[in-house]
Amino acid sequence: MASGNDMKSHWQLDPQLDFLNHGSFGAVPTVVLQVQQAFRDQLESDPIRFLAPERELEPKLDHVRGVLADLVGADDRDVAFVLNATDGVNAVLRSFPFVDGDEIVVTNHGYNACINAAEFAAQRGGATVRVANVPFPIRDPGQVVDAIDHQLNDRTRLIMIDHITSPTGLVFPVAAVAELAKSRGIRVLVDGAHGPGMVPLDLRSLGVDYYTANHHKWLCAPKVSGFLWVHPQWQREVRPTIISHAANRPRPGRSQFLAEFDWKGTFDPTPILALPKAIEFLSSFYPGGLDQWMQVNRNLAIDALGLLSSGLGIEVTTPPEMIGSLVTVPLPKPENANAGEVHETLQSRLRQRYNIECPVFPGVQPNTYLLRIALQAYNDLDQVHRLVAALRDELGLS
Numbered sequence: 216m217a218s219g220n221d222m223k224s225h226w227q228l229d230p231q232l233d234f235l236n237h238g239s240f241g242a243v244p245t246v247v248l249q250v251q252q253a254f255r256d257q258l259e260s261d262p263i264r265f266l267a268p269e270r271e272l273e274p275k276l277d278h279v280r281g282v283l284a285d286l287v288g289a290d291d292r293d294v295a296f297v298l299n300a301t302d303g304v305n306a307v308l309r310s311f312p313f314v315d316g317d318e319i320v321v322t323n324h325g326y327n328a329c330i331n332a333a334e335f336a337a338q339r340g341g342a343t344v345r346v347a348n349v350p351f352p353i354r355d356p357g358q359v360v361d362a363i364d365h366q367l368n369d370r371t372r373l374i375m376i377d378h379i380t381s382p383t384g385l386v387f388p389v390a391a392v393a394e395l396a397k398s399r400g401i402r403v404l405v406d407g408a409h410g411p412g413m414v415p416l417d418l419r420s421l422g423v424d425y426y427t428a429n430h431h432k433w434l435c436a437p438k439v440s441g442f443l444w445v446h447p448q449w450q451r452e453v454r455p456t457i458i459s460h461a462a463n464r465p466r467p468g469r470s471q472f473l474a475e476f477d478w479k480g481t482f483d484p485t486p487i488l489a490l491p492k493a494i495e496f497l498s499s500f501y502p503g504g505l506d507q508w509m510q511v512n513r514n515l516a517i518d519a520l521g522l523l524s525s526g527l528g529i530e531v532t533t534p535p536e537m538i539g540s541l542v543t544v545p546l547p548k549p550e551n552a553n554a555g556e557v558h559e560t561l562q563s564r565l566r567q568r569y570n571i572e573c574p575v576f577p578g579v580q581p582n583t584y585l586l587r588i589a590l591q592a593y594n595d596l597d598q599v600h601r602l603v604a605a606l607r608d609e610l611g612l613s
């Protein structure tokens with residue numbers, strides 16, 4: 216049974232559940248949901264005034280854009296809103312001017328949906344996708360750069376990498392990859408789905424061409440919302456995944472880039488509008504604000520990694536600079552049983568028998584399985600102790 220702590224009371228999570236999967240869809244604090252509901256009430260009381268871009272919507276979006284741009288170290292004019300990171304990745308890939316023979320490099324730690332988007336865009340443009348094989352477990356961030364470097368050639372146009380990888384929970388060395396790419400004249404698209412709220416960001420100095428992220432993961436904003444940052448050099452080229460009015464009706468005083476992304480047909484802007492409340496909430500707990508919040512989560516993750524390592528008898532090699540607040544370990548082989556069968560059903564058994572929610576993924580190496588836990592402020596180490604005990608039972612570890 217989940218133990219209580221003060222933080223948990225701010226979320227609506229089931230107190231009986233050990234929820235160790237903030238990484239998939241996030242979880243929204245009650246105060247943020249209340250602010251979102253207040254926006255919904257305003258919208259429904261006067262829909263045209265609220266939703267027509269030229270009346271209240273554009274100024275409201277611009278306010279949020281300013282708050283977000285400050286947080287991620289960007290200029291307002293470079294930040295567009297998207298539904299989610301999948302949407303942002305698709306917008307970049309499907310706008311990219313690929314020609315026959317071009318190549319895109321991704322990694323074997325990439326998110327399946329985004330790799331699919333790369334394959335789709337590549338096929339349409341006569342390009343191909345190459346996969347850089349980054350080892351896991353990993354010992355050095357340089358292994359990421361080397362694996363990518365190995366796949367580059369004079370046909371490579373774009374590198375797509377995760378900032379924090381989904382199955383393996385690693386903080387990838389994005390700035391080093393950007394430096395490598397720049398020296399070869401290759402553009403870099405970062406899938407930063409987990410970035411904001413987990414690691415500090417300064418997009419002006421990161422050296423990448425495109426960065427997309429979710430607000431609904433580590434910033435704890437309502438589902439569904441995210442952003443796409445595009446370097447000014449490429450903004451005329453990048454079109455949203457939905458083409459709407461602004462394609463032939465420019466908005467006075469706004470770039471075509473922002474005008475097109477601001478209105479992609481009727482939508483619910485309230486998740487975006489509630490984002491400043493989420494940022495304010497996360498920033499209000501510690502004197503060091505959101506930076507300290509992220510550091511506290513990361514420290515919890517490091518402690519959790521230690522517990523998993525000692526409890527399951529696995530060596531952890533992840534260098535500290537690659538640890539954020541997602542922690543992944545390779546699952547040890549069960550005693551007296553077939554690993555595939557035990558591991559494939561482990562996630563549902565953890566939920567059904569122990570009320571623990573955390574994902575199990577196939578590993579990046581064949582016949583290996585990974586367990587990932589997310590450490591958000593509402594989590595505590597008691598939950599990790601219970602997870603370790605459950606895993607020891609299920610894997611028959613003596």
Ligand SMILES: Cc1ncc(COP(=O)(O)O)c(C=O)c1O
Pocket residue numbers: 238239299300301302326328329377379380381406408409429
């Ligand atoms: C690295 C990464 N990229 C993209 C996504 C997709 O996020 P969304 O479904 O919100 O677009 C996820 C979701 O977990 C992710 O982990």
